[in-house]
Each structure stands twice: as structure tokens, then as C-alpha cells.
Amino acid sequence: MIHLKIHFKAEFGLALYVSGNSKYLGLWNPKQAIRMNWTENDIWEVEVAYHEMEYKYFISQYESVQTILWESGPNRVTTNHAIDVWNYRKVCFQCLNPSNYEVYISGSPEPMGQFQKRIRMKNKQGISQYVCHLDITDSQIQYQYHFLTKSEFSSPVYKLNLEQEQSYYKDALLVYQDGLAKVKQMIFQLNKNICYGYVPQTKEDYRTLKKFNLKTIVEFCNTQEKSLLEQQHQKDDCLHMIVNLYHFKQENFTQRLLQLIQVFIQKYKFIYICNNSLSHLRKYLQVYEKLSKCQ
Incomplete structure (x- = not known):
């Protein structure tokens, strides 16, 4: 029975x-x-x-x-x-994780921490998984994955429409993401002028950027040993510039960063900003977004 x-x-x-x-x-x-x-x-x-x-x-x-x-x-x-529970469903979040990284999830609903905390997902046979109960009538549910490797990586923030999720894993609605396995190849879009992500290393990385029409690459670094504009070179028809933020004066750092990005946009229209630490890169871009909206 x-x-x-x-x-x-x-x-x-x-x-x-x-x-x-x-x-x-x-x-x-x-x-x-x-x-x-x-x-x-x-x-x-x-x-x-x-x-x-x-x-x-x-x-x-x-x-x-x-x-x-x-x-x-x-x-x-x-x-x-x-x-x-009336109007609630058990929801199973899964993402492909063949390298068995430590993967966490956060989200807007209370069972997912309301973006105030991260919940560790369970790893099994190359897949990370988290199950919770969510209100099916909430049209504003958002969630995000967080990878811990040698550095920290966070996925874009996804919006969940439970009305459209029709597949099940056991007795839970399945929300499956298979595009997170190659974290260093992911490209994120900030606005109509800026995409961002990790620093390209191989020819395949540059080819991937070219497919998205991202031929102007601005790499941020922060080290005392390098000059302000360390190098500028062409790779597979891509212009790759390395800008050393160490030489920005601390008292006007944010304003100089805003001016620099605006100069690049005026000249190249569409740019790809990169850094091998996405957590640092997001901080820079958050400053840019905040200041841009104020102007």
C-alpha cells in the first residue's frame, strides 16, 4: 500500500x-x-x-x-x-562534478539559506546533489553553485521556474545543470559591453572567446613586480592586455577603475575582463556597476 x-x-x-x-x-x-x-x-x-x-x-x-x-x-x-505540503514540491538540485570538488549551493528561499549561507551538496558518482522542499508558487526563486578548488568559483545566479520543471529524480523534481564541469571555460555576461571569467590559457580558450565575439581581453592582476601595463599581445586574432591594479593609488582606486573600464568600452565596445580569482574579479566589477549607475 x-x-x-x-x-x-x-x-x-x-x-x-x-x-x-x-x-x-x-x-x-x-x-x-x-x-x-x-x-x-x-x-x-x-x-x-x-x-x-x-x-x-x-x-x-x-x-x-x-x-x-x-x-x-x-x-x-x-x-x-x-x-x-500544499503547493510545495521536493526539489533535487544536481550538477555534474566529475572531479569531486567541494560544491555548495545557496539560494533565495529559506531552505537554501536566503543567500546568507551556503549549503554543502552531497557528492556521489561524479554528481553533486541537494534536496529540499520549495514553494511551487514562488516565481522569484534564485540559486547559485559554489565550487571550492584551489580557489573559489561561483556560478551565475540562475532563476528557477518550478512550473516548467517536469522531470523527476526519484520523487523529487529534478533541476540538473551539466555545464559546470569545466569551470575555467565558463563565460559570464555582466552587461551589453562586458563579459568576464577566468584568464584564457590555451588555444582552445581563445577560440571559445572568439566564438562569442570576445576578441578584446583585459586581464587584471595585482602584483608589485609588474608595471602598470605589463604586456599587450595578439593571440589567435585576440588582443590580450594585462593591467596591473597594484599601481592604482588606494585613495582613488574605485574612480580610476571606473575610468579605465569606460576607456576600454569606448575604444573596443565589447570586452572580456578576466582574472584567475573570480572572487576578486567580481569585487572589481561590483564597484564598476555601482559607480556606473550613479553617473
Whole structure:
């Protein structure tokens, strides 16, 4: 038997029903749906014969099905069952991780730390995974992956639309990302003039940038041993400039950084800014974005 349970506080005279794609659940005909039984703590429950099934809950009058309010989101599926919550789904975040890096996830919902903390994902057979319950009606859910290798890497911030997620991993909606395996080849877009990422090292890296029309590369470094403009060279039709931020005076660092980036944009229109520490690079670009909006 499958023991279905859902937590829901219904108004007097209403009841919870379950309907699904099998004969046991009425073949999606609300008139053939099963009315669930109320128990303490507003847990509604019912047992059905064990079988593979898709199902959803709805609210209607206790005595007979008349006015119907379906829960939101895609159909549920079940394997090993737990207590459901109205309009919530168990969501499984997975990302490809063949090198078994330490991978963390953060996000806007409370179960994902509200971007205030990072949650370590479980690694298994080259895949990192995290499972939580999320409100299917929240259209503003955002999330981000964080890799810890010799340095720290964070993915772009993704927006999640649970209404569009239709595949399942076991009994959880699957959100799968397979583009994070080669972290040093990822390219991020800041605005219409700037893309950013890691420093290109190989011919293949430069070819990848050229595919995105990123032929002007500005590499930031910060070291006492190098001059302000250490070098400028051509690689595979790409102009690669290395700018040493060490020589920027601390008291006007942010203003000089803004002016420098604006000069590059005026001259080249579309640039790729890079650094081997994305955490440092993001700090520079956040300064640029903040100052640009103020002007």
C-alpha cells in the first residue's frame, strides 16, 4: 500500500481529495477522486494500492465534489513517500562534478539559506546533489553553485521556474545543470559591453572567446613586480592586455577603475575582463556597476 499524507488546514465544510492517472485515483476525473481522511494536526491521509502513479491534490466540498481548487505545479510522483505540503514540491538540485570538488549551493528561499549561507551538496558518482522542499508558487526563486578548488568559483545566479520543471529524480523534481564541469571555460555576461571569467590559457580558450565575439581581453592582476601595463599581445586574432591594479593609488582606486573600464568600452565596445580569482574579479566589477549607475 501507498500511504499518502498532506498537511493542510481546510475551512469547515471542505476536504482534501487526491486524483491521478490510474484507476485507483479516478483517471483524473474529480468525481472519481478519493476523499482523504482528516487526522490530528491537520494531516489528511489515505491509503491506495501500490503502483506507479502521478497525482495531485485538490480542495472541494466535503459531502460532494462541486467547486474545485487544484494545487499548483506539475503532477506529483511517488516512491518512498513522506508527508506532502500544499503547493510545495521536493526539489533535487544536481550538477555534474566529475572531479569531486567541494560544491555548495545557496539560494533565495529559506531552505537554501536566503543567500546568507551556503549549503554543502552531497557528492556521489561524479554528481553533486541537494534536496529540499520549495514553494511551487514562488516565481522569484534564485540559486547559485559554489565550487571550492584551489580557489573559489561561483556560478551565475540562475532563476528557477518550478512550473516548467517536469522531470523527476526519484520523487523529487529534478533541476540538473551539466555545464559546470569545466569551470575555467565558463563565460559570464555582466552587461551589453562586458563579459568576464577566468584568464584564457590555451588555444582552445581563445577560440571559445572568439566564438562569442570576445576578441578584446583585459586581464587584471595585482602584483608589485609588474608595471602598470605589463604586456599587450595578439593571440589567435585576440588582443590580450594585462593591467596591473597594484599601481592604482588606494585613495582613488574605485574612480580610476571606473575610468579605465569606460576607456576600454569606448575604444573596443565589447570586452572580456578576466582574472584567475573570480572572487576578486567580481569585487572589481561590483564597484564598476555601482559607480556606473550613479553617473
